[in-house]
Amino acid sequence: MPFRISAVLSPAEPVPPAPAALVVDVIRATTTAAYLLDAGARELWLTGSLEGARALAERQGALLAGERGGLPPEGFDLGNSPREVRPERVRGRGVVMTTTNGTRAALRAAEAVPEVALAALVNAGAAVLWAAGRGDGVALVAAGREGRVALDDAYTLGALVTGLRARVPEAELDDGARLAEALFLAQPDARSALAASAAARALEPVGLAADVEVCARADALAVLPVLAERGDGALRFAPVYPKGV
Known part of the structure; x- marks a missing residue:
């Protein structure tokens, strides 16, 4: 069976059956997740609500990270x-994170597929x-923004x-994957592509526009947050360093 790449561009789309999923919220949850584990955080828990995050962090003795309204x-x-x-x-600490879009996308993906990892431009190679080693295909899941397609995640x-496709030339792409690939190939400068998004513009009034440049740094990190445990409304991710990065 050929390797199949499916892309879920909108939170309104169902996550298709697949051996694994890569969840993307490039501005900023999955980028920050990679940086947390690369900096030595022992583990990262994702949960959808503020109440759930506070309760879990108290039980785990973990740091709290995340946002509402940026x-x-x-x-x-x-x-x-x-x-x-x-x-x-963060070194040696557990971290509990909740965000507006990214953590919810991860929870949704984990309901549909057995293996889940958090991807961004900074750890795209990993x-x-x-x-590429996850059986016969992967679902790429964009977190989107407020229930809609997001330019930065699609890119x-x-x-x-x-x-x-460079690693699996015979891979079959669905329409969403073809659209995403065409968008990426049309704009070689990642910073410009991300800066044009609504997510990037929303960071300006809260003084966090400089985050976009960090989010655009392709392959800056070799770590991949990979799902290690499912809890009650929460997901635990551990750091994995795929060989060859």
Whole structure:
């Protein structure tokens, strides 16, 4: 059976059956997730609600990270900015994260497929290596923005499609994967592509526009957050370093 690449561009689309999924919320949840684990966080828990995140962090003795409206909620240790992540703050600690779009996308993907990882431009190479070894296909799941298609996530899905096709030339693409790939190939400059998105523009009034440049750094990290445990409304991700990155 040929390797099949499916792309879910909108949160309104169902996640198709597949051996594995790569979830993308490039601005900023999956980028920040990669930076947290690369900086030495022991594990990363994702959960959908503020109440659930606070309760889980208390049980685990973990740091709280995330955002609502782009900014950290009251009492959180970290926001959702990759520029905030420092080894001295997170090394050896568990982190519980909740965000507006990305954590919900991960939970949705985990309901549909057995293996899930968090991908962004900063760890695209690691994501491609991992996904190429996951049986006969992968679903690429964009978090989107407020229930709609997001330019930045679609562009990142296109980068993943292009990388996967280089490793699996005979791969079959669905229409969503072809659209994402065409978008990526039409704009070689990742920073410009991401900066044009609504997600990037929304960071300007809260003083976080500089996050976009970090999110656009292709293959800056070799780590991939991979689902290690499903809990009650939460997912635990551990760091994996695919060989060959």
